[in-house]
Amino acid sequence: MSVMTVEGFNAYYGSAQALRDFSIELQAGEILCLLGRNGAGKTTALKAIMGTVRPESGRLVLNGVDLTGSRPEEIPRAGIGYVPQGRRLFSELTVWENLEIGLMTRGQGREGLDYALELFPVLKDRMKQRSGTLSGGEQTMLSMARAMCVNPTVMMLDEPTEGLMPSAIAGIRDAVTRLRDGGVAVLLVEQRVDAVLSVADRVAFMDHGEIKARFHIDEVRDNKELLHRYVGVGH
């Protein structure tokens, strides 16, 4: 069943078109990965869904509710958890206060928090610590935990493994997989192809603000030519 449908988003930065007819459909319990080079429009696509970049045209439907033209604060309340690029923690606030902001988004209780702390138990001992003083891996965990506190039906992650040690990447990958297995629809933006191939169910390649091609992960995994053509790796 489709939980999120984005149809024909067109967005601009000044006169430059950043998104061209961007359309995706996400099912519950799947991971769709947006791949593409720097500047391909992946982050803009997520921001357009969140409403912080206003698309000039297009339609957004979440859980059967048409959210087209909604104010930015209404979109997360409808059930989207977002892990922005660079984590974007409230660095002067404590770990607990960051999580509290997530809990307040929909006010649906502590279920998401309990699940997040089960996935990232290290945060339990850091509750009173200022989030800006956490390590890079812990900051990513907190950013994910904060988004999970929303109790989302759709989780969007923008390069969550950026700048992390391999051990931390494995933890994030495991958390994303468990979210999917719990029935959450995941939209993952990544530049690291290896991080995608092991978790994604479907892949969409973006270039110049446009989705150029879509594949099931099995079609991509061993197709080096395809990967080279769209993201410059594989040879």
Added chain:
Amino acid sequence: MNIAPYLLLATLEGLVQASVLMLTALGLSLVFGVMRVVNVAHGEFFMLGAVGAWICATLIPGPPAVAFVAALVLAPLFVGAIAWAADWAILKRIDYNPEATIVATIGLMYIIQQTTLWSFGPNAQAVDAPFYYTLRFPWFGYSTYKFFIIGAAVVLVGGLLYFLRHSKVGLVMRATQFDRETAQNFGISVGRVYSIVFAVGAMLAAIGGVLVVPAQQAHYLMGHDPLLLSFVVVIVGGLGSIPGTIAAAILIGMSDGLLSVFFSPTLAKIFSTLLVALVLVFKPEGLFGKAGR
């Protein structure tokens, strides 16, 4: 010459000045910190608080304390409502653009000032203190009402800090201050937060005006000095830094009191202006601000 009595008097006057300044400057700092709006009309909210106290004193019969308590409640509410309306009618329309809000609040300043002149008149008006009791020192007597100003400011600032640190609204305000876009990504209505912050900032200035008016007089131009000193405090303390604003208000208020008693009020103003210049040259982020915020 025994300087002890002069020193005590200067310290007390400095503390009174610092207390009122702390309230007024905190309002300005809160608005800048969260909204990034330089509110040039902030002094007029202070003036409206003082005029509101005079209106209460004129209209409410009975002992002065009754009118004063009513003014402490009604004047900030009235000023908060004006600020809320100004935010809705002006600041939201220009999308809180930093340059445009400076020009817009200059306009707001003149509108409030001239409307007050038209309705209140050009004369300064005295307001009775809610109680008269003089504390006798060996060298001079000192109004206990001024101690009340200091106590009230400490309680209000303590309450504000507690509200910001421990309430959900305070948490939302701090989150919006740190990152507006991420706050929106978690369902925070930034527009509503801005309206609340602008109203709360104006109410703090209005309370300062109510508290000070029995010790001064209400006048339609009385907002200029508090505005100037609040800017000095906010720049010295660090733009948007609440602890910095409190520390700088005490520093500027105390220095103003001491220099005014021992030398002249003009020298006190020169000192605070010089301090701002030095801070801007050597520590532009302010004594308690963070570089690059």
